[in-house]
Amino acid sequence: MLVAILAIAALAAFFGILLGYSAIRFRVEGDPIADQIDALLPQTQCGQCGHPGCRPYAEALAKGEEEINKCLPGGEALVLALADLLGREPVAMDIKEKIPSVAFIEPEDCIGCTRCIQACPVDAIIGAAKQLHAVINSECTGCELCVEPCPVACIQMRPIQEDIQRWRWPYPARQPVESDSAAPLRDAA
Amino acid sequence: MITKAKSILLSGSVLGAFAIGGVTLVAVTQGSVGERIADNQYQAMKRKLDTILPAAQVNNDPLQDHIQVSASELLGAESTQVYRARQDQSPVALVLEPVVPDGYAGPIKLLVSVLHDGTLGGVRVVSHHETPGLGDKIEEAKSDWVLDFTGKSLTNPPLEKWGVKRDGGEFDQFTGATITPRSIVNAVRDTLLYVQQQGETLYEPLDVDTTAPASATGGQG
Amino acid sequence: MVIALKPKSSPERRLWRFHGGIHIPDEKALSNGRAIERAPLAARLWVPLQQHIGAPGRPLIAVGDSVLKGQMIAEPTGFISAPVHAPTSGRVVAIEPHPVPHPSGLSAPCALIEPDGAETWAELPPPLADYPQLDPALIRERIRWAGVVGMGGASFPTSVKLTPGTDREIHTLIINGAECEPYITCDDRLMRERAAHILEGVRIMHHLLRVRTVLIGIEDNKPEAIAAMQLALAETDMGGYTEIVTIPTLYPSGGEKQLIRILTGKEVPTSGIPAQIGIVCQNVSTAAAVADAVLEGRPLIARVVTVTGHAIAEPRNLEVPVGTPIEHLIAQCGGYRETPRKLICGGPMMGFELRESTTPITKSTNCLLALAPAEAPDPEPALACIRCGRCAEVCPAKLLPQQLYWNARAKDLDRVQDYNLFDCIECGCCAQVCPSHIPLVQYYRYAKTEIWAREQEKRKSEQARARHAAKQARLERQEQEKQARLRKQKEALAAKPAAAADGDDAKKVLIEAARQRAAERKRSDAAGQD
Amino acid sequence: MSAPQSYGHILSGGVWSNNQMLVALLGLCPLLATTTSATNGLGMGLATTAVIVCSNGTVSLVRNLVRPEIRIPVFVLVIASFVTLVELIMQAFFYDLYQVLGLFISLIVVNCMIIGRAEAFASKNRVDRALLDGLAVGLGATLVLTTLGGLREFVGQGTLFFQADLLLGDWAKAISLSLGDDFHGALIAILPPGAFIGLGLMIALKNLIDQRAKRRQVAAQPASAQPVTAPT
């Protein structure tokens, strides 16, 4: 009996020492998961998630300190992608998704105060003090961060117009009868 | 460096401590209920034997009184236990553990008791892999078929009638399966033949030397 | 110039087979019996300012301008770009978005030209009849100037295709006269009637590419076209390197990659171009347009369009100026025999529906198809895929259409690419044979455009990330600089007391004024809405 | 980490909403192998509950002593000790049941459900919560095991709680139910494939009930943060 106890204890002690050594020897630094999350985020830097930019939100997610449904520009697609990456349960978005828009500065009202320029996270507004400001449409991420600071409320968000270049083929309306079932089982392979 | 070594040793000792705790717990329990467990096991085996032995006539403990024989030809296994039931030293019955090698799906283990007059005290199936719903009617729980053996001997029916009805014998096969009952009938017949061949030698009392170890192994059943 | 000494290679030229394909009723007899006719000018021409794949052109005209026939009204802005010329003389009435031939039915900028009827030509560049002696660059420049684009439907600028890279030798020129889609007969008629002209174009392209072989592939359901081309070929000195190859009728043998496979046995690598395997492929109409540009100095301003379908009273081929509204063409063909179920631009297998009768013809519009209800019955509701595999059997790209379908339907854009979505040529064979009547091609098109949109978004977000990072870095630098300055100022302040700055106050006054102005405007807006 | 869960939440999570067998699909080995009858399922469930309560309690008590690198071995040691304990007790007091379940009792050691709770819950929570969680999870498992066992037993041989007296004593003969010998049971239910089919049906049933409940809840109040269905 005593022999059995001692043998097991010795074995356990040996493996404990081995594990203790391994824990020190093979420690991994850094947090690559945050990079992966950051790559999924839309990089609007809009701050609507409550974090100052996309990277901080990614880091918070990586630490498990945040919900995955905070990114409004990413929408439901992002929630599903994050749920997939982080192995979490998908959660519905708080608010409906917005239509993609860009900021537009009313030229007549702009007083050239540069506050919107300071607010823009991606330098998509050009202009100088006391000069008319203008939005570079192709750079604007639609984050709306410039709308609030404008003292004369001359910035509006305008939906991006559909044109031939931007047009997408619609998802077929003629669905097979079992259209509501999700991805088929056969695809699991 | 020192802290590192310390932390490694700490890991080892914590794990070791848990091992000691766990094993001690198990050891203490084992010590307190071990006898009861052994008794349970012994009782279970005994109950099984009692169903195929004329219990009223037996007053020894067949589980303590057993020998090991080797007769792969007729009993299907390299070595088999033979339990002897006696009443006041006079032989009553033998219990053998033949193996049926040619079941439909692998070997079937039997428990067969043969009374001293050569008739069957009973046949039970210990383990098998027969097709559920077809071949598994050899189990006592599923069908009464196996009970039909009780009372049969090499003369009742005569040796040539030891087969299933489909082969011209006396024993029922059950619907949907012939192979399984056929193999069992053959195996029981062979067991009877073996007992007949060996005669009284199977009842010979054990030497004093071998009794002790035999009873020890018998206890573990 | 290669002198033809060797007799034409044997007619038993080896042909290859591509996987799949289908036989469908070709319906060509509807329209191939009549000669090409010139349609009278329409009252208004909507000329799309971009009629090619590539960088959009820059408009050269303004509303109210008078234009002459053949005058350039939009100039190319890049290497892969093409100009647009006025199809007739007249006045530019408007430049505005107007429906153009596109699956979306959306509008794009067009010049609305009101013809003056005089058909006055602008000053044209001189013909280059002596092109064999000229610098190939000059000839390419002429083709580029003429705005020649692929007229089989792709509308890729032809001059670019005729400019092979220096690293790869082009050995074979393939002229596509297969015209495999049902109904369409414009290339057929063109080959029958203008074979010599087409061959002139081929000779120019042969000269530019310096290829060893020219193969003209024509499906065997157009025997007259084959005969006409052979006759014309016999009268030229091109026989030494040119061969007219009769190929079996099988849809989609007119697909570029399929035709190359049939004629040479080679496969164009995935997401590659024929030039990578030493081949250039051009349509017969394009060859004719090249001949126009080089030998006559005329830009591409008109083309032959098949107007057909059982709903058309008198189907035929019309030569029409680019920009002509389709309603005008249908009127020229006697109008409708019965109310069409669908109006299709292009063939029935790959074309798309047109919704506006004022949609104009472009350089790549080869067919206008008015399908009667019997020809194009309403699609039945799709049933579930039963995995019968017919689609895979007919797919000319050897894809697994049902896997594409499952994944496109599940909107799994990654996996649909794993199954090589982008090798799909959208020929429609799979959908045609599908017993469950699933709109397969639409699923693929949906997935393709979604993927493109997603990639664009990704690029944009990548850009935004970089710009954000740059801004952060700049702000940090400025902060440090400011700290440094403040330190210095503090040191200076220690020396002498500062004067109050009043610049801030002035700014505040200005902001207040503007704020009031904006508030005023909002009030008036609100009042207006009430 | 989020605030500690309420007792009610722990209980309902273990028994229903986060049922380790139906939702997390853990511990399938005993689930599929031992549920040939309601009695077997109940016995296995009770054994598992005993082990998980003990191991959760112990792990929670020592959670601050154990270093991360030897966490798992310690859990395994704790669980293995308790399983052996349960096995010994079973052999001593429920020998007939032990003969049926014996092989699988030892396999409780590697039941990922138990180590999962030790790792995910007990090692992060106070001992009272850990015990409650163990009890809830064990009850959830027992519920599933007994139900599946009953289902298979009923469909397969037309009885319910057959031989329940082996486990519960003679009074349990009263709860045994039999449809009689004329019943043609679908043998497949008792065989291994029946376990899979039955489990699948039970999961489907649970999802159905949850969906209904959710729909009712949504109808009652406009949703704020409803989970969307995962695309699998």
Next chain:
Amino acid sequence: MPNSVISSPHVPRVNRVDRVMLDVLLALIPGILVMTWFFGWGLLINCVLAVTFAVAAETVVMLLRGRSPLIALRDLSAVVTAVLFALSVPPILPWWLTLLGMLFAIILVKQLYGGLGYNPFNPAMAAYVFLLISYPVAMTTWLAPAGLAEHPLSFMESLRLILNGTLPTGFEWDALSSATPLDEMRGKLDLGQTIEQIGQSQTWGWLGGRGWEWVGVAFLLGGVYLLWRRLITWHIPVSMLLGLTATATLFWAIDPHTHPSPIFHLFSGAAMLGAFFIATDPVTACTTKKGQLVFGASIGLIVYVIRSWGGYPDAVAFAVLLMNIAAPTIDYYTQPRVFGHGSART
């Protein structure tokens, strides 16, 4: 507006699911006739019962799912499932087993997975296996074929037997039933008889068991019709039969006394029915050509293995179901080389 966009092709579609299914039913007719000839009216009664139950089950499930049952019934897939099932089970199967089988096939195997096109397992075979495992005695009690039977059952006798379980007066089960050739082969080999001795028996015919061989030939004929109509390709049937033949030939060559000939295997049990009508079920089979070869050959191999050493005499259903599971994986690893990919012939 944009949602009304309909993509090309704008031509009438040439194929329809219901016509495909109808053709399959047509192709089954020779087999049905021959089986009825040899095994009596019970077969037809079973067909009618199975079709009725299947259609009823499909209707109920579609209604429960809140859809029009017509959509599901119109494609005739339930009828095909029912007929295939009725052809696989003994012709005197009690009606309630047919009912159980059809409920299992339509509700559990087909509709719970989403209906036609979504079921990973062949419904008819899943139902067959479900019943075989659950009720092995009823599922293995076959009638003796015409010519060997002591008493061929009349229509009313068959009906009574199926609905009531009433045997014709004066006959016991043993007089009516007879082991299938596969069963008999297995049983007699087990007794130590050689193939030659077994072949002497009057139950033996020309290719396999008396009567059974003609059933095989009839299904082969139907299969040829399917091939000719291009509803199936040769890949699965040929590879499955080759897989079975090759394995059987190997063992036969090793010892022809204890291993029946490949011909026997081809014309016994459900080999032909399985090869042309069951393994080729497009929903549950492989879809790539290479994959179909692997799929078919594996079924052939598994059939031989289970027939020779398994717990049940025939094995087509088990083999098909096993390979159904593997089909998606096989498909994944046998994708054809896409045009323009990899080593193109130049």
